[in-house]
Amino acid sequence: MSARSGQAKKLGAAIRPSEMQISGVSKGYGDARFRTEVVRDCTFTIERSKLTVMIGPSGCGKSTLIRLLAGFEKPESGSITLNGAPVTGPARDRLVLFQESALFPWMNTWDNILYGPRARGEATGESRDMAEFLLNKVGLGQFRKKYPAQLSGGMQRRAELARAMINNPAVMILDEPFRGLDAMTKELMWEYYSRLFEETRRTNFFVTTDIDEAIFLADRLLIMSNIPCQVRAVLDIDIPRPRTLISMVENDRANEIKMNALSILHEEAMKSFSRGSKAAADFVDAYSKRVAKG
Amino acid sequence: MSAALASAVQPRARPGRSIFRNHAVRAVISLSTFLLLWELGSRMHLPWVGDVPAPTVVMKAWLPLLSDPGYWYSWFQSSRRVLTGFLAAMLVGIPLGLVMATSRIFRDVTFPVFEILRPVPPLAWVPAAIIFWPTQELSIGFVIFLGAIFTIMLNVIGGARSIDLRFFQAARSMGASSWDIFRRIVLPGVLPSIVVGCEVGIGITWNVVVAAEMISGGGGAIQSSAGGGLGFFIWSSYIGSSYPQIVVGMISIGIAGYISSAIIRRLGRLITPWTRAR
Numbered sequence: 001m002s003a004r005s006g007q008a009k010k011l012g013a014a015i016r017p018s019e020m021q022i023s024g025v026s027k028g029y030g031d032a033r034f035r036t037e038v039v040r041d042c043t044f045t046i047e048r049s050k051l052t053v054m055i056g057p058s059g060c061g062k063s064t065l066i067r068l069l070a071g072f073e074k075p076e077s078g079s080i081t082l083n084g085a086p087v088t089g090p091a092r093d094r095l096v097l098f099q100e101s102a103l104f105p106w107m108n109t110w111d112n113i114l115y116g117p118r119a120r121g122e123a124t125g126e127s128r129d130m131a132e133f134l135l136n137k138v139g140l141g142q143f144r145k146k147y148p149a150q151l152s153g154g155m156q157r158r159a160e161l162a163r164a165m166i167n168n169p170a171v172m173i174l175d176e177p178f179r180g181l182d183a184m185t186k187e188l189m190w191e192y193y194s195r196l197f198e199e200t201r202r203t204n205f206f207v208t209t210d211i212d213e214a215i216f217l218a219d220r221l222l223i224m225s226n227i228p229c230q231v232r233a234v235l236d237i238d239i240p241r242p243r244t245l246i247s248m249v250e251n252d253r254a255n256e257i258k259m260n261a262l263s264i265l266h267e268e269a270m271k272s273f274s275r276g277s278k279a280a281a282d283f284v285d286a287y288s289k290r291v292a293k294g
Numbered sequence: 295m296s297a298a299l300a301s302a303v304q305p306r307a308r309p310g311r312s313i314f315r316n317h318a319v320r321a322v323i324s325l326s327t328f329l330l331l332w333e334l335g336s337r338m339h340l341p342w343v344g345d346v347p348a349p350t351v352v353m354k355a356w357l358p359l360l361s362d363p364g365y366w367y368s369w370f371q372s373s374r375r376v377l378t379g380f381l382a383a384m385l386v387g388i389p390l391g392l393v394m395a396t397s398r399i400f401r402d403v404t405f406p407v408f409e410i411l412r413p414v415p416p417l418a419w420v421p422a423a424i425i426f427w428p429t430q431e432l433s434i435g436f437v438i439f440l441g442a443i444f445t446i447m448l449n450v451i452g453g454a455r456s457i458d459l460r461f462f463q464a465a466r467s468m469g470a471s472s473w474d475i476f477r478r479i480v481l482p483g484v485l486p487s488i489v490v491g492c493e494v495g496i497g498i499t500w501n502v503v504v505a506a507e508m509i510s511g512g513g514g515a516i517q518s519s520a521g522g523g524l525g526f527f528i529w530s531s532y533i534g535s536s537y538p539q540i541v542v543g544m545i546s547i548g549i550a551g552y553i554s555s556a557i558i559r560r561l562g563r564l565i566t567p568w569t570r571a572r
Binding site: 070072090091092094095096098102104105106107115116119120146147148149150163167 | 458460461463464465466467468469470471474478479482483485566567568571572
């Protein structure tokens with residue numbers, strides 16, 4: 001028991017309070033005439049020990065931003081820094097959780113979680129203890145010998161959280177991680193994930209298209225404009241933690257923020273709609289019905 | 295009729311309700327129906343089927359062969375050739391495929407040659423192989439090798455290139471070296487495709503060995519009549535006009551091919567346990 005609380009302390013204590021600064025970043029694809037500028041002059045901060053959520057219409061360039069933050073691609077202009085040091089490539093201090101499970105299908109849960117330490121030749125007794133702790137932390141103690149295909153969608157996401165956390169990243173980047181889960185599982189994952197965040201207070205950057213998910217999780221909410229991707233508004237979600245699904249539904253402040261965020265998203269959708277985006281049409285339509293009802 | 299339909303729709307209904315649910319039983323029904331139709335067709339001298347010896351006649355020719363060491367030596371010879379040619383194809387094809395999949399430069403340089411050689415049927419190589427290689431045995435082995443290697447290589451390349459890009463990104467983010475990525479991502483990632491390639495490849499080697507033995511005269515075993523392999527067994531039966539033995543040889547090859555595919559499949563499952571995990 002004492003060993004376990006020691007692990008918990010270590011999990012929290014080892015985390016460096018880290019901050020990412022994105023300034024004037026631009027990125028486009030294609031040559032000359034066929035060029036599309038996906039991200040233009042994008043500036044924002046991922047504040048230390050906060051859960052920053054980015055929301056924007058689908059196809060607005062969020063995933064491109066994530067690839068830039070992770071270091072899989074390089075910005076054409078502008079800079080991305082972590083604690084003042086420029087980001088030059090992928091590294092374990094910025095780990096990404098992808099939209100769908102990227103667990104290695106040929107490794108069982110235990111081997112997946114221990115992948116990082118083993119790859120770096122650090123699979124000591126200590127990292128094994130940590131893997132053990134994290135395995136139980138994400139509630140998969142019974143499933144250590146199971147392959148990813150044998151886990152449910154929610155279990156896969158939890159296994160992936162553990163696989164990322166064992167590397168003790170300075171910043172965790174999550175790209176619509178709960179997309180595709182059924183509504184019940186999704187809401188349970190929100191509560192689960194925010195508990196995990198509250199325990200460690202690691203700097204987290206979470207991308208989503210779901211407004212309820214965004215407000216439930218966020219300390220800060222970045223609302224993005226459609227292509228080219230820029231920060232349109234920053235909202236502070238000043239709702240005390242821990243939050244629960246019920247308290248959020250009844251919370252007037254939460255509803256106020258939601259309406260505010262929706263009206264900004266609506267403006268953005270209108271703009272891209274008038275520029276000929278078919279994707280925005282559904283949102284514009286749904287929003288006007290909703291406002292008429294309310 | 296409706297019972298058969300129901301059993302098809304619900305594969306796991308109550309067990310023991312009908313023996314038709316058992317795979318083995320279905321296989322026996324399938325085979326015995328085939329043999330029965332063949333027997334009838336042969337006895338009634340139906341067009342096309344009529345000249346083929348009936349199963350009972352084939353069995354009559356087969357039974358004495360079962361205690362003939364020459365017959366079994368043919369089995370051994372063909373199996374040995376298939377195995378060596380196939381192993382050589384694996385030893386060359388798998389590493390070559392992996393290098394072609396991972397090195398862009400190597401692929402660009404070698405792939406055009408590979409693509410031109412690939413459509414040439416292995417049998418078209420037989421005359422050239424007989425001229426190039428010093429012994430008959432080596433010529434046959436070379437043709438078998440050619441029969442399997444392209445399928446194995448194509449599967450390795452295809453398998454490696456279809457590995458999810460995010461696996462590499464995730465591994466790199468977690469600090470994995472290129473060697474570690476190769477060993478723990480690429481290799482297990484292509485393993486299922488290697489198994490498929492080998493399963494198809496060994497089937498082709500059986501096609502090839504038989505034809506190669508016929509054309510090359512059974513690896514210099516003409517004098518001994520036995521020991522030239524199953525392909526030569528068929529050919530000499532044809533020369534000697536013993537038609538039931540031709541069919542015996544054909545069925546023997548069918549069985550040999552089935553056994554080798556089954557072995558590869560079994561081994562494949564053993565080394566890729568995650569593909570069956572559900």
